[in-house]
Amino acid sequence: MLDHINELPDWISRGLDDLFPNDNSGDSDQSFLKRLELSSVDKKPLRVKLGIDPTGTDIHIGHSILFRKLRAFQDAGHTAILIIGDFTARIGDPTGKSKTRIQLSKDEVQSNALNYLEQLGLGKDPKDSLLDFSIPSRIEIRRNSEWLENLNLSKVIELLSNSTVGQMLAKEDFSNRYKSGTPISLHEFLYPLLQGYDSVAINSDVELGGTDQKFNIAMGRDLQKAFGQKPQFGMLLPILVGLDGARKMSKSLDNIVGINEDSLSMYSKLEKVPDDLVLTYLNLLTNENLKELSSNPREVQKFMALKVTSNFKGIEAAKNAQFNSEKLVLGTKDSLEEIPEASVSNVNFPAKAFYLFSKMEMCSSSSEARRQILGGGVRIDGKKIMDPNLEFHTPDDLIGKILQVGKKKFLRVST
Amino acid sequence: MLDHINELPDWISRGLDDLFPNDNSGDSDQSFLKRLELSSVDKKPLRVKLGIDPTGTDIHIGHSILFRKLRAFQDAGHTAILIIGDFTARIGDPTGKSKTRIQLSKDEVQSNALNYLEQLGLGKDPKDSLLDFSIPSRIEIRRNSEWLENLNLSKVIELLSNSTVGQMLAKEDFSNRYKSGTPISLHEFLYPLLQGYDSVAINSDVELGGTDQKFNIAMGRDLQKAFGQKPQFGMLLPILVGLDGARKMSKSLDNIVGINEDSLSMYSKLEKVPDDLVLTYLNLLTNENLKELSSNPREVQKFMALKVTSNFKGIEAAKNAQFNSEKLVLGTKDSLEEIPEASVSNVNFPAKAFYLFSKMEMCSSSSEARRQILGGGVRIDGKKIMDPNLEFHTPDDLIGKILQVGKKKFLRVST
Known part of the structure; x- marks a missing residue:
């Protein structure tokens, strides 16, 4: 499938699972290399779309694959368009048939989205963050409620008329459910079209997604054609296998x-x-x-x-x-994961070491803690501490670190 | 199916093909007799819905079956709610895959609707017309653009979530098309839901329809329940067989x-x-x-x-x-249908008989016409006319009548 992949710059081809269409013709609607050249000739950065689902908040390294590719486009001078799916998150799944979609309030969605953007690097130096938020021409943050909230019935009908029941039922997940007799609620057919319409609304040149997004991204391409736009390319990246080595990271x-x-x-x-x-x-x-x-x-x-x-x-x-x-001297512990976590929420800061170890109940009292420290039996992240009055100013000085007393007592500090 | 049909008044049961639900329990959501009693006790007329498709304009006697039933409800004191499907007529079928749906302009729809209502008796004495437009509490004319035009996406999603792909594909026409591989455009699944939503919008107690409307009317019932309303009953009337004795009148x-x-x-x-x-x-x-x-x-x-x-x-x-x-002396003609039609648009009114027969080219000249009339060879609707100067004041005096000269020349007058 990726025949002409080597003709693409490495920053694009690295890790790519699929690029479509992928034709080496001279047509900038069929050949991504041509679209890239066109962008360069016209001095018009490509508009590179990536959708964010603001129902979740914690980004893991599996998600980062897509953001890294998006960043590569930014670094090459193109525009990253982050689509926050706030409308769909607020609508959720009205039937409650799918457990994965939870209906969120407007405030929750806003707050999740902000949290998400901060994790991506909003307000940070781009060299320390996943995306570059510092150059205005390289980032556009859009909420799909902008165009979906007031979409009227005529437009919805126009969207729906661009696809057929047969096409939808050819989609793998729908096909499996239909064959097994699991009900498919009609509005579920609308979601791929809405995601596709996002591409029309922002006039994207490329959409990034995991390999499970091929259908939806192709839908965006079809809708753009139906609405008279230059159609986007789809770039699919692998879904990262998780730490268990078997299933997708989740x-x-x-x-x-x-x-x-x-x-x-x-x-x-x-x-x-x-x-x-x-x-x-x-x-x-x-x-x-x-x-x-x-x-x-x-x-x-x-x-x-x-x-x-x-x-x-x-x-x-x-x-x-x-x-x-x-x-790290793990003593009798076999692995880091076995170390229990404990919160510092009851600790008053600034906190001295003897007080900390007593308050965290790793020593039976403050005086016992002093004795242990002076006796060399107390470590933080594997490093012995010798001063009972060593001061920690804020929780951040401790969070994520491992407190150790003797060879058997371990705690990992959490918020 | 029509077990308890005899318990209903004759004005309701006459001609009925199906009534659903049709349970003789005491529940006014299940037994139509109970709903009728409730209406009488509460002195609240039933709201009886009938949809009109304003893409066509000529009403034939096949359509009249439904209007006659609606009129029977009016005469019993209930409210007829005519829903003019102006929104759906204007949207039409954006794919052009179905030849039956034609997209109409707002003006065309308005003009068709008015024409339709006039045929039903708008502005006429109720004793000469299909429906009674004279008593305000017995007639309500609504256009579905009222509630559909500004239906937003959230509401559309809510509607769609009330049905499943399986239910739609169980509908006979969709089922046949799906099995035969004929594409079904997604928006076609929306129409039964929109028709059903009309019932919610007007809070109907009964919907009348042909036997082919069972699915759509049942959808209205389901949606009303989903929106917390008392659900409507469906009353299906037969589809009239046409003059050929074989196919539906069309x-x-x-x-x-x-x-x-x-x-x-x-x-x-x-x-x-x-x-x-x-x-x-x-x-x-x-x-x-x-x-x-x-x-x-x-x-x-x-x-x-x-x-x-x-x-x-x-x-x-x-x-x-x-x-x-x-x-009517048909002479050599076997049937009325064989008589050619001719327009009186070239005739100047008032018109005398000799001038008329000459102008309509049934006689070669005015003098020939006078001669034929005086000789007793000229008839109108089978009745001999003897006075060449007999005067016709307007086209309406002649339209639909048969002009005859001798035993072989016939014309039927049209506008």
């Missing part, structure tokens, strides 16, 4: 690495992914040259963990995490 | 009797319908007692033709038509 499967996790946690998880995922992670989550890797698999794994962590946390934090992970 | 099949036809034409057509339709026509198009008919089939046929014509044209005109039909 919060509900508890096999994720969140981009908000602390660097030690991120590094430690990555360092232990199944061997056959290491190259995939390197390919999809870093820009490293896959031909120049060590021949020692253990070294490659550590290299991957370091580079991926570094992408999200910066090289300093990543190196620190690697160091701590290696130095 | 303009495109050229087997109709239009209610605007002149009384002679109407009577003559009815007098010749195939024998096995005579009782059906009497049952559906008159209120005559079917148990008190002549034993002579020819007499029954003439009785039916007289009574049906009388319903539309009044008893005087019907009797006249019967008389003329019988007296």
Whole structure:
């Protein structure tokens, strides 16, 4: 399928699972290379669409694959168009037949969206974030309620008339449900058309998506043609396999690495992914040259963990995490995941070390804590602390770190 | 299916093909008799819905079956709600895949609707018309653009979520098309829901329709329940078989009797319908007692033709038509249909007889016409005329009548 993929610049082709259409003709509606050239000749950046579902808030490294590709377009001078699906999130699924769609209030959606954008780097230096929010011509944030909220019935009918029952039932998930007799509510047929109409509304040149998005992205292309626009290209990226090495990375499967996790946690998880995922992670989550890797698999794994962590946390934090992970004296614990988490919400800051370890109930009293510290039995992230009066100013000084007393007591600090 | 039909008053049960639901429980949502009683106790007339498609303009006697039932409700004190499907007529079928739906302009729809209402009796004495427009509490004329034009996407999604793909594909026409691989455009699934939503918008108690409307009327019932209303009953009436005795009466099949036809034409057509339709026509198009008919089939046929014509044209005109039909000397002509039509548009009124027959080219000149009249060879509707100077004041004095010269020349006057 990806015949002419090598003709594309590496920043585009890297990790790509599918590009459609993918014709090497001279037609800029059929050949992506031509569309790219046209953009360059006309000095008109490509409009690159990516949809965000604001029902969830935690971004994991699986999501980041798409944002990394979007960022690559930004860095090449093109415009990233983030579509926040606020309308569809607010509508949710009125039948309640699907458990995955939850109806959200306007405020919840707004707050989720802001949270999401902040995780992507809104307000941050672009060199420390997934997307570049600093150059106005390279980012456009749109909410689909802009054009969907007041879409009237005539327009809905026009949209619906662009597809047939047969086309919808050829879509894999609908097809399986129809064959098995599981009811498909009629409004579910509308969602691919609405997502497609987003492409019309923003006049996109490319839409990015996971491999499960082919149908919806192709629908956008069809609708753009029906509405007299130049049709978008679809760029599909793989769906990342999670830490279990088997299923797609998903919060509900508890096999994720969140981009908000602390660097030690991120590094430690990555360092232990199944061997056959290491190259995939390197390919999809870093820009490293896959031909120049060590021949020692253990070294490659550590290299991957370091580079991926570094992408999200910066090289300093990543190196620190690697160091701590290696130095961490786990005693009788086999793995980091077995360490229980505990919140510092009851601790008053600034907090001295002896008070902290007593308050967190790792020592029976303040005086016991002092004794343990002075006796050399207390560590934070594997590093011995010797001063009972060592002061922690805010929870951020501790969150994500591991408190250790003796060889058996461990706690991981959470918010 | 019609188990408890005999418990209903005759004005309701006559001609009924189906009533649903039709339960003799005490529940006014399940038993129509109960709903009727409730209406009487609460002194709240039933709201009886009938939809009109303003893409066509000529009403034929097949349509009149539904209007006659609606009128029976009016005469019993209930409210007829005519829904003019102006929105759907204007939208038409945007794919052009169905040839039957033509997109009309707002003005065309308005003008068709007015024309339609006039044929139903708008502005006329109710005793001479199909419906009673004279008592405000018994008639409500609504256009579905009122509630459909500004229906927003959220509401459309809510509507769509009330039905499933499986339900739609169980509908006979969709099922046949799906099985045969004929494309079904998605918006076609919306129409039954929109028709159903009309019931919600006007809060109907009963919807009348042909037997092909069961699915759509049941959809209205479902939607009313979903919107927290008392659900409507469906009353289905047979679809009239046309003059060919085989297929449903339809303009495109050229087997109709239009209610605007002149009384002679109407009577003559009815007098010749195939024998096995005579009782059906009497049952559906008159209120005559079917148990008190002549034993002579020819007499029954003439009785039916007289009574049906009388319903539309009044008893005087019907009797006249019967008389003329019988007296008409057809000479070598076998049937009325073989007589060519000719327009009086070139005739200047008032017109004298000799001028008329010459101008209509039934005689070679005015003097030839005078001679023929004086010689007793000229008839109008079978009646000899003897005065060459007999004057006709307007085209209406002639339209629908038969001009005859000698035994071979015939013309039927049209507008």
